[in-house]
Amino acid sequence: MMRDRFFIPAAALALSSALMSAQSTKSTIPRTADGHPDLTGVYDLATLTPVERPNGASPVYTEAEAKKLEQQVAVRKEYQGRAIDGNRPAPPKGGDGSPGPAGNVGGYNSFWIDSGSSYTIVDGQRRSSIVIDPQDGRVPELTAEARQRAAAARNQAPTSDQTAREDDPGFEKTPGAYDDPERRPLGERCLIGFGSTSGPPALPNYFYNNLHQIVQTADSVMILNEMVHDARVVRMNQPHLPPTVRRWMGDSVGRWEGDTLVVDTTNFTDKTRFRGSSPDLHVVERFTRTGPKTLLYRFTIDDPKTWTRAWTGEYTWPATDERLYEYACHEGNYALGDILRGARLKEADDARKKSR
Amino acid sequence: MAFVAAAAVPIVAHHAFGGEFDPNRPVLLKGKVTRVEWVNPHAWIHVEVAKPDGTKEEWMVEGGTPNTLLRRGITKDSLKPGTEIVVDGYQARDHSQLRANGRNVTFPDGRKLFLGSSGTGAPIDGADPTEGGAKPPTGRGRGGQ
Numbered sequence: 001m002m003r004d005r006f007f008i009p010a011a012a013l014a015l016s017s018a019l020m021s022a023q024s025t026k027s028t029i030p031r032t033a034d035g036h037p038d039l040t041g042v043y044d045l046a047t048l049t050p051v052e053r054p055n056g057a058s059p060v061y062t063e064a065e066a067k068k069l070e071q072q073v074a075v076r077k078e079y080q081g082r083a084i085d086g087n088r089p090a091p092p093k094g095g096d097g098s099p100g101p102a103g104n105v106g107g108y109n110s111f112w113i114d115s116g117s118s119y120t121i122v123d124g125q126r127r128s129s130i131v132i133d134p135q136d137g138r139v140p141e142l143t144a145e146a147r148q149r150a151a152a153a154r155n156q157a158p159t160s161d162q163t164a165r166e167d168d169p170g171f172e173k174t175p176g177a178y179d180d181p182e183r184r185p186l187g188e189r190c191l192i193g194f195g196s197t198s199g200p201p202a203l204p205n206y207f208y209n210n211l212h213q214i215v216q217t218a219d220s221v222m223i224l225n226e227m228v229h230d231a232r233v234v235r236m237n238q239p240h241l242p243p244t245v246r247r248w249m250g251d252s253v254g255r256w257e258g259d260t261l262v263v264d265t266t267n268f269t270d271k272t273r274f275r276g277s278s279p280d281l282h283v284v285e286r287f288t289r290t291g292p293k294t295l296l297y298r299f300t301i302d303d304p305k306t307w308t309r310a311w312t313g314e315y316t317w318p319a320t321d322e323r324l325y326e327y328a329c330h331e332g333n334y335a336l337g338d339i340l341r342g343a344r345l346k347e348a349d350d351a352r353k354k355s356r
Numbered sequence: 357m358a359f360v361a362a363a364a365v366p367i368v369a370h371h372a373f374g375g376e377f378d379p380n381r382p383v384l385l386k387g388k389v390t391r392v393e394w395v396n397p398h399a400w401i402h403v404e405v406a407k408p409d410g411t412k413e414e415w416m417v418e419g420g421t422p423n424t425l426l427r428r429g430i431t432k433d434s435l436k437p438g439t440e441i442v443v444d445g446y447q448a449r450d451h452s453q454l455r456a457n458g459r460n461v462t463f464p465d466g467r468k469l470f471l472g473s474s475g476t477g478a479p480i481d482g483a484d485p486t487e488g489g490a491k492p493p494t495g496r497g498r499g500g501q
Contacts (some may be wrong), residue, residue, distance in 0.1 A: 086466035088384070091444050091459060095379030103374010105446040106459040111470040112420025114427070178375055188371040190397060208424050226423065228397075325423045332395025334455070335418065339375035342449030 029259075029289040032216065037259050037289040039214045039221065042324050043317035046116035046210040048073060051203060051313065053129030053137025066119045066126040073117060080110035114208040120315040122296060130203070133312040142276065146306040150276050158185045159273040178343035181336065186272070188336055190329030191248065193227030196274055198249055200232070200265045200283040201299035201313065211324040212317070214287075221254055221261065229327040234263050241267055246279065248272060261287040278305040293319045371397075376418075377457050381447035385415050385456065386464070389439045394422045394432045401461065403441060417443050417458040430470050440464050 030038040048070065053059065061069070095104030119126040129137035142150070153159075177183055187194035195205025202225065204210050209227035216222075221234040234254040241251045243266075251267035263285040270279050286298040298314035301307070387405035399419040404412050425434075442464055445456040461469050 081468055083466040083468065084460060084462060086442055086462060086464045088442075088444060088460075088466075090382040090384035091446065093380060093382050095446075096459070098373075103372055103377070104379045105373050105377040105457060107373050108419045108458045109460050109468060111468055112424060114424040185371070187397075208421055227421075322427050325426050327396045327421075327423065329397050332393055332400060333397055334400065334416075335371050335376055335398060338377075338448050338450065338453065338455065339372055342375055342378070345449055 028292055030292060032218075034218055036216075036256055037261075038216060039261060039287055039289065039295060040216050041295075041319045042211055042213045042322065043295060044211055044320040044322065045197075045202065045204045045315075045317055046114065046206075047120045047204050047315060048116045048118060049120040049127050049130055049315060050206070051130045052139055053131065057128040057137075059128055059132075059135075059137060061119060061126040061128055063126065070118050077110065077117075112208065114210070115206050116204060116210075122314060122316055127315065130313040130315050131311060132314055134309070139275065140307045140309050140311050143304070143306060143308055146276055146278070149278070149306075153273070153276075157183050157271070159276060178340060181340065184336065184339070187228065188339070190228055190333055190336075192230055192272065193225055197227045198225045198230040198232065199223075199299075200250060200252065200263070200285055201274070201301065202285075202297065204315075209327070211320065211322065213324050221263075224324070226324050226327060228329045240264075243267065250281070250283065257286075259288065263287070274301075276306060277301075277303045280305055290316070295319070373457055376448060377446040378449045378451070379446060381451065383415075383443075383445055383447050383456050385417070385443040385445075387412075387415075387441070389435055389437055389441060390414060391437060392432050392435050396421055396423065399425075401435065401441070401443075401458065403443065413454055415443075415454045415456060417445065417456055417461060419458050419461065425470060428470070435469065441469065442466075 030040075032038045091106070096106050098104055098106045119128070120130070121127070131137045131139060134140060181189060185194065186192040192198045193205065193209065195207065196203040197205050197210065202212060202223070205227070211226040213224040213226075214221060215224070219236055221236065223232045223234065224230070225232070230249060232249045232252055234252040236254045238253050240253055241247075245251065246267050246269045248269060248271065250265040252263050252265040254261055254263045256262070265283040265285070266281075268274075268277070268279045268281045274281060281301070281303045284300045284302075286296075288296045288298070290296045295317040296314060297317050298312065300310055300312045302310040385403055385405050387403045390402045390404050392402065393400040393416075399422045401417045401419060403415050403417060405415055406412050425431075440463065442462050443456065443458055443460070445459040447453075448455040463469065
């Protein structure tokens with residue numbers, strides 16, 4: 001019965017389960033003086049549910065399936081936290097083989113990490129993906145135009161949801177990637193958190209710092225993202241800014257549809273490029289209180305220049321009593337200087353070798 | 357020993373570690389904490405290391421974000437000056453900088469900092485991956501998915 005509910009057509013989604021469950025909790029959810037649901041609070045977005053459904057997974061896990069997967073993650077965390085040899089040697093010369101941004105040197109160990117520990121539950125269902133439309137739980141195909149754009153963007157900075165290019169082991173692959181601070185990922189530059197944590201759409205980064213704080217007034221709703229400290233201010237019942245005004249997180253305007261806050265965002269720049277999107281990206285987010293301690297977050301992404309069709313995702317934001325601390329990203333950002341300085345030294349070294 | 361190697365798999369996030377650190381300069385640092393820079397995006401642990409000739413030098417070791425640890429009740433006072441630690445990592449590509457990534461930061465007995473002392477790594481019943489033929493986890497953290 002619950003499973004069937006998952007497969008309602010996309011068009012009907014907005015009127016479906018979330019709103020129905022919101023109605024049933026109508027009397028129990030907190031409200032502001034003007035009668036709207038009060039979304040104020042701190043929410044922990046960390047979850048094990050990935051954006052896209054893993055191959056072969058069903059849309060919804062049974063409780064037993066989810067518990068088993070959650071236990072595996074708990075075991076891995078426990079394992080990573082164990083003591084190692086206090087008399088260990090230095091790591092191997094030539095690198096430790098770590099892939100991706102770890103660039104053959106690794107990062108830092110697991111005590112710094114605070115990723116999710118459970119699958120998101122929506123309508124009592126333990127979801128295997130955030131994407132719910134298309135029904136296969138996968139982001140639709142890129143258009144030919146978007147593929148061309150992505151190829152041309154090889155020599156631009158990575159998109160807002162990347163830490164670095166997935167195939168970039170350090171300096172070696174992407175030409176010029178270390179030539180200019182503006183070629184570095186936005187997270188590395190302390191401009192926007194990686195993994196689209198700032199959004200829109202606001203997504204978990206499966207790593208750390210996934211807290212979001214909502215502050216609500218009658219005129220505006222502010223969504224503060226812990227990582228890199230981005231505050232998005234949603235102007236209520238206002239028209240969008242003129243198309244000439246472009247913003248890192250777009251221009252967000254909001255309205256109430258019944259008990260759901262609908263946030264409409266346009267006017268993106270060409271610098272964030274969520275999953276390769278164009279500046280014409282249009283994001284509609286729906287925030288619905290589903291209980292005193294839960295909020296359902298649903299988003300629809302539309303950008304005909306990028307995807308062959310619009311797509312929708314949703315997951316629950318559980319409220320938390322944890323505190324959200326200031327991030328102040330650039331106060332200690334020695335890393336960016338070290339990275340650029342390292343690149344210059346390597347260039348000089350390579351030039352010396354060449355001239356010999 | 358395979359267990360040690362697997363358990364030492366570090367995690368990466370936020371930025372290009374391969375750009376910052378030199379794979380040809382592995383380091384093993386043993387010494388006392390002098391101070392901790394408890395700042396974002398990365399905490400830096402300063403450690404005084406004795407060289408073979410008896411002189412001392414101060415290294416800076418890169419960790420992750422402090423926010424997570426603060427929420428677990430771990431503050432800069434949790435890693436007091438004078439605490440002995442062992443760090444394995446790689447030196448910054450700029451060799452004039454005594455900086456390294458903290459692939460693994462442990463006490464001299466091998467317990468990992470914070471997890472070893474704060475009790476956040478709660479035991480899991482029958483979950484020892486080294487026993488019963490269970491395969492050691494190979495998951496490697498990656499940012500920006």
